[in-house]
Amino acid sequence: MNKKIDEKIKEYLREPNKKEELLKLLDKIEEESEKNKTYIDKLHDKIFKEIMLDKEEVARFIYINYNIFLKPNELELCNTEFRTRNNKVLEVDILYKIKEKQIFFLIEHQTKSDRYMAYRVLNYEIEIVNRYRTITGENKPMPMVISGVIFTGKGNWKAKTSLGELQEDIENGVELILGNEKNVGNYKLIDVKKYNKDELRKSSYILDKAYLFEQLDDVNEIVREFLLSYTKITKVKRALFEKIFILTLSSEVTDDTLNEIIKIAKIGGGEEEVLTMAQQVVRNEFKMNRRKGILEGLEQGLEQGLEQGLEQGLEQGLKQAIKGMLRNNVEDNIIIDSTGISKKELNKIKKEMRL
Numbered sequence: 001m002n003k004k005i006d007e008k009i010k011e012y013l014r015e016p017n018k019k020e021e022l023l024k025l026l027d028k029i030e031e032e033s034e035k036n037k038t039y040i041d042k043l044h045d046k047i048f049k050e051i052m053l054d055k056e057e058v059a060r061f062i063y064i065n066y067n068i069f070l071k072p073n074e075l076e077l078c079n080t081e082f083r084t085r086n087n088k089v090l091e092v093d094i095l096y097k098i099k100e101k102q103i104f105f106l107i108e109h110q111t112k113s114d115r116y117m118a119y120r121v122l123n124y125e126i127e128i129v130n131r132y133r134t135i136t137g138e139n140k141p142m143p144m145v146i147s148g149v150i151f152t153g154k155g156n157w158k159a160k161t162s163l164g165e166l167q168e169d170i171e172n173g174v175e176l177i178l179g180n181e182k183n184v185g186n187y188k189l190i191d192v193k194k195y196n197k198d199e200l201r202k203s204s205y206i207l208d209k210a211y212l213f214e215q216l217d218d219v220n221e222i223v224r225e226f227l228l229s230y231t232k233i234t235k236v237k238r239a240l241f242e243k244i245f246i247l248t249l250s251s252e253v254t255d256d257t258l259n260e261i262i263k264i265a266k267i268g269g270g271e272e273e274v275l276t277m278a279q280q281v282v283r284n285e286f287k288m289n290r291r292k293g294i295l296e297g298l299e300q301g302l303e304q305g306l307e308q309g310l311e312q313g314l315e316q317g318l319k320q321a322i323k324g325m326l327r328n329n330v331e332d333n334i335i336i337d338s339t340g341i342s343k344k345e346l347n348k349i350k351k352e353m354r355l
Helices: 003-014 016-051 055-066 117-136 174-182 197-202 206-215 219-232 235-249 255-267 271-304 306-327 332-339 343-352
Strands: 075-077 081-083 089-091 094-098 103-110 144-151 188-191
Touching (some): 016 103, 055 075, 055 103, 055 144, 117 144, 197 206, 197 219, 206 219, 219 235, 235 255
Parallel strands (some): 103 144
Antiparallel strands (some): 081 089, 094 103
């Protein structure tokens, strides 16, 4: 929510006859919020697409998930755009093949559970086979596609992982007739939430760091992990690690701050420097949480009274920011100076957090 919108809201609250204008403004805020969610989803896609351009990362991904050992130079990146028989353009996220073989690895990224993912995967597999089957020749096996879905959403993945599980069944009949062939359009689900954080911290692979970042909700935690992990990453891959870090936080932290963090990472240092950097970033988090709190308060205000809603939003945003500071061991005097909260109220929040 920008400053102009913030000022307009206060103006409308002072004049009850402007309720209609306020409702229009709230619709605009909601529209902006939806655009922001779409933008963030695209950022997540970009993060994993960037990582999957690195063949070493892909070779390890294939080994970890499918127990197939391949050297990076055995992999070939394929065109991800397909033109269907209906002359429509279909695009997959990542597609690799084994050189000199018609064995393909399809990797999709999802931030939300999709009930029809197995159907989508089957369509992708058909298009891949259609493109490459003419190359194999009549007397050779058809291309094989091995599919996986990386899920980075906050909730649980509820969709079935094969088309057969979605289809209507004949009681006690389909398995006898089709056996395992029923499981068409199947894919392996890679849910990043299931990975152990401590194991991800030890890893020097960029994909593992992206999984770790996805599990962390707090901006300062991501900054801390980036700084502590930087020296573990090989020099050849540090540019990619920096890029993934920037993409992860670009919707929440300014470019100038991110570049300062990267400079500190390059210089190196111990955990003291990490904590110092976390304190610098916390100001950005404070602004972000304050805006979020105002928006939530305004939504409540439509039902509970607009003026009261704004007041609740400000209070909620402030409280979120203070909790973030406390989690990152920011000193009391810095919190009081930054937010204007009293010592008594700060102690009350600490008590709630059992600190």
